Amino acid sequence: MTTGFERDPDDFARGARAAIVYPDLGGSTRDAEARLEETAGLALAIGVDVVEKVSFRLRQPKPGTLIGSGQVEALAETVRDKELQLAVFDAALTPVQQRNLEKALECKVIDRTGLILEIFGERARTAEGRLQVELAHLDYQAGRLVRSWTHLERQRGGFGFLGGPGETQIEADRRLIRDRMARLKRELDQVSRTRGLHRERRQRAPWPVIALVGYTNAGKSTLFNRLTGADVMAENLLFATLDPTLRQVSLPGIDKAILSDTVGFVSELPTQLVAAFKATLEEVISADLLIHVRDIAHPDSEAQRADVEKVLGEIGVAVETPRFEAWNKLDLLDEERREAVLAVAAERADVMPVSAVTGEGVEALVDAVAAQLTAGHRRYTIALDPADGAGAAWLHQHGEVLDQRVEGDEVVYEVRMAPRDYERFEVRAGG
Numbered sequence: 001m002t003t004g005f006e007r008d009p010d011d012f013a014r015g016a017r018a019a020i021v022y023p024d025l026g027g028s029t030r031d032a033e034a035r036l037e038e039t040a041g042l043a044l045a046i047g048v049d050v051v052e053k054v055s056f057r058l059r060q061p062k063p064g065t066l067i068g069s070g071q072v073e074a075l076a077e078t079v080r081d082k083e084l085q086l087a088v089f090d091a092a093l094t095p096v097q098q099r100n101l102e103k104a105l106e107c108k109v110i111d112r113t114g115l116i117l118e119i120f121g122e123r124a125r126t127a128e129g130r131l132q133v134e135l136a137h138l139d140y141q142a143g144r145l146v147r148s149w150t151h152l153e154r155q156r157g158g159f160g161f162l163g164g165p166g167e168t169q170i171e172a173d174r175r176l177i178r179d180r181m182a183r184l185k186r187e188l189d190q191v192s193r194t195r196g197l198h199r200e201r202r203q204r205a206p207w208p209v210i211a212l213v214g215y216t217n218a219g220k221s222t223l224f225n226r227l228t229g230a231d232v233m234a235e236n237l238l239f240a241t242l243d244p245t246l247r248q249v250s251l252p253g254i255d256k257a258i259l260s261d262t263v264g265f266v267s268e269l270p271t272q273l274v275a276a277f278k279a280t281l282e283e284v285i286s287a288d289l290l291i292h293v294r295d296i297a298h299p300d301s302e303a304q305r306a307d308v309e310k311v312l313g314e315i316g317v318a319v320e321t322p323r324f325e326a327w328n329k330l331d332l333l334d335e336e337r338r339e340a341v342l343a344v345a346a347e348r349a350d351v352m353p354v355s356a357v358t359g360e361g362v363e364a365l366v367d368a369v370a371a372q373l374t375a376g377h378r379r380y381t382i383a384l385d386p387a388d389g390a391g392a393a394w395l396h397q398h399g400e401v402l403d404q405r406v407e408g409d410e411v412v413y414e415v416r417m418a419p420r421d422y423e424r425f426e427v428r429a430g431g
Helices: 009-013 032-044 069-081 094-104 110-125 127-141 170-204 220-228 271-278 278-285 301-315 335-348 362-373 389-398 419-429
Strands: 018-025 049-057 086-089 108-111 209-214 246-250 255-262 289-295 325-329 351-353 378-384 401-407 410-417
Touching: 009 378, 018 069, 018 170, 032 086, 032 289, 049 069, 069 094, 086 094, 086 110, 094 108, 108 110, 110 127, 209 301, 209 335, 220 246, 220 255, 220 289, 220 325, 220 362, 246 362, 255 362, 255 389, 278 289, 278 389, 289 301, 289 362, 289 378, 335 351, 351 362, 378 389, 378 419, 389 410, 389 419, 410 419
Parallel strands: 018 049, 018 086, 086 108, 209 255, 209 289, 289 325, 325 351
Antiparallel strands: 246 255, 378 410, 401 410
């Protein structure tokens, strides 16, 4: 059975005229305008043309349509008058609510989860990323089954949430979905095992791992590029980075560390995505230190911080994992706000104000991170034969050489390093 508004998914997504609808149930840490702006930004990320933004205050959600009948009628009139093709609800819709709203509005309806999944479908670049997104997509759509599943055999950006529903063969579809999900989980298990082996190898090295985390569009990739000299995609877009990126960096007193750039978090991140991206987020779970990058110029910066901390807890990051907050985008603050932010940051040892764009404060952040990672290091006096170039190189690589001097027929080094590295050096010297 069709509803009269089917069209090719690709044509529908790019340039679709849309309304953003926020059903305000109360209790949110953000005001309605902020929610509408964020969801409009999400829609913009997949090329949707946001024509209208509407919020409805609800005393109680309606089981059939979420919003009240009068609100549905008013929205349907807006859809007709402005010739809209899409309504994006900044809420979680049940399959029944989605279908009822599509019939009443006579346009395609997607919810927040569907919108985020569509973005992830377009943005994932690696094979692993594509597997994770497809698994999340299938999990989300399994209970909906409002369209045929021919897209499973088609390679394209995104997964066609914005396409119209077609005829369904529910039992066959469910079997297809279950089989495909089982296959994807097996492949992702293999990815997880491979990542685990890589982590074990790094830990034996041992090199500290530093993970950048934060709300989407907080500036993680820009800071990552600043710290590593890499060229990771960094744009003023929500979810510009999906696939994890690892780079080697040098820090004061640490010859080699691994810096990881991760997918950005967002409020009400779909549970399907948290589960699907577990393999990627394991880099965060096992990190020696987290840098929580915050957009300090954003009006909802504090609420975004709470959202990130919530997701970190959900994926199993230990509360005792050392972390810094990098209060980013100082360059966007006016003088009064800047002075206030700097004053608050000065009172906290775990906060470093920075601008990833201009580089302001980045050196101080690097020094603070290095100091944290080397906090347990001790000072050792080590004498080497002048001909032991390999030993001298080892000391420079694994510790911070504070001083070196010639005493008789030996070269004496004053080195600060981790006790475990000193033990490794002793084993080497003994061998």
